[in-house]
Amino acid sequence: MRHDRGSGHVVFEMDLSLQEARRxxxxxAALGPDWDPLAVMRAEEEAYDLLYSGLDQGQRETYAMLVAAGVLPRREAGRASD
Known part of the structure; x- marks a missing residue:
């Protein structure tokens, strides 16, 4: 704690670096030794491929609009949404 003479306020600062590292x-540790982040990312991509597959014309237009607005990320050409 320190006193800021210019404003008359007491400044309270706390460094949470150690607590964040522990967290x-x-x-x-809670994820366990079997957690495979690359497998999780691959499964997520597969889920997105399924989510955006088989879109009808109106859905593809809506998808394109959402991508253009920055709501959804652009997926590479040749993906399920194409």
Missing amino acids: RAEVV
């Missing part, structure tokens, strides 16, 4: 370590 992150606990999260990784």
Whole structure:
């Protein structure tokens, strides 16, 4: 704690770096040794491919509008949404 003479306020600062490092370590420990982040990312991509597959014309137009507005990320050509 310190007193800011210019404003007359008491400034309270707390460094949470150590607590954040502990929190992150606990999260990784809770995920366990079998957690495979690359497999999770691949499964997520497969889920998106399924989600955007088989769209009719109106749905493709809506999808394109949402991509253009920045709501959805653009997917590479040749993906399920094409």
